[in-house]
Amino acid sequence: MADIVLFVVFPYAAVIVAVVMSVYRYLDQRFTYSSLSSQLLENGMLSWASVAWHYSIVVILLAHLLAALFPGVWAALLGGGARLALIEATGMGLGLIAVLSMALFIWRRLANRRVRAVTSWGDWVLLVALLAQVVMGFIVAFAYRWGGMWYLHTAAPWLESLVRLDPQIAAVTPLPWLVKLHFLGGFVLVALIPFTRLVHIVTIPIAYLWRPYRIVIWNRRRA
Numbered sequence: 157m158a159d160i161v162l163f164v165v166f167p168y169a170a171v172i173v174a175v176v177m178s179v180y181r182y183l184d185q186r187f188t189y190s191s192l193s194s195q196l197l198e199n200g201m202l203s204w205a206s207v208a209w210h211y212s213i214v215v216i217l218l219a220h221l222l223a224a225l226f227p228g229v230w231a232a233l234l235g236g237g238a239r240l241a242l243i244e245a246t247g248m249g250l251g252l253i254a255v256l257s258m259a260l261f262i263w264r265r266l267a268n269r270r271v272r273a274v275t276s277w278g279d280w281v282l283l284v285a286l287l288a289q290v291v292m293g294f295i296v297a298f299a300y301r302w303g304g305m306w307y308l309h310t311a312a313p314w315l316e317s318l319v320r321l322d323p324q325i326a327a328v329t330p331l332p333w334l335v336k337l338h339f340l341g342g343f344v345l346v347a348l349i350p351f352t353r354l355v356h357i358v359t360i361p362i363a364y365l366w367r368p369y370r371i372v373i374w375n376r377r378r379a
């Protein structure tokens with residue numbers, strides 16, 4: 157029963173909350189549909205953390221998505237032996253960058269008085285949830301080797317069954333609890349989208365990855 161709640165009810169509830177509340181927020185508070193910048197208050201640590209975080213997490217999440225949406229393509233890509241090891245090592249390297257950059261984001265908000273002052277409870281909850289998720293992902297990749305491979309026989313069929321509205325959880329319930337926590341953490345983050353600055357994902361700002369870096373400056377003399 158608990159497994160049904162965790163791996164069927166909770167994922168659907170998270171997606172419904174995310175969709176309904178994102179539409180509501182768009183209609184009700186359109187101006188807040190962004191990740192309000194704190195670049196004016198502190199830019200040194202931010203530029204390092206932000207660039208490293210976004211490049212690493214976008215690639216990692218695209219790999220998660222590719223393996224779930226096109227398991228055949230992902231299996232062919234992994235191949236065996238050397239290619240599998242290279243992809244796993246790349247994933248772990250990017251995972252480590254994601255962990256370190258998220259830790260830097262948090263440190264920046266703790267250490268800088270001005271940035272701390274504009275940090276809401278929602279920001280703290282989101283930052284801690286993201287850190288927990290990437291730390292768990294990194295440990296899972298490290299402790300339970302060849303995740304790129306076993307993902308295809310566990311997470312992929314579970315996610316596909318949810319999309320088909322024919323939930324099958326037998327492939328995920330026997331997994332170690334840390335792996336299951338990481339899977340559920342993904343849906344916690346989905347549920348947090350409309351309530352936090354994560355809502356900026358919905359605007360799909362992918363042009364940020366190649367557009368010239370924009371620097372925000374004061375346009376008045378400082379006192």
Ligand code: HEM
Nearest residue numbers: 247248251254289290293294297302303304307311339342
């Ligand atoms: C239901 C959703 C998710 C599933 C089923 C899932 C599954 C997995 C699996 C099986 C691994 C191990 C891969 C390997 O050994 O190479 C992994 C790694 C990882 N995951 Fe997830 N994950 C989910 C959501 C997320 C989300 C939302 C994030 C970040 C916001 C995330 C971040 C990571 C990171 C940083 C790693 C380590 C890097 C890597 O090896 O790819 N995951 N995930």
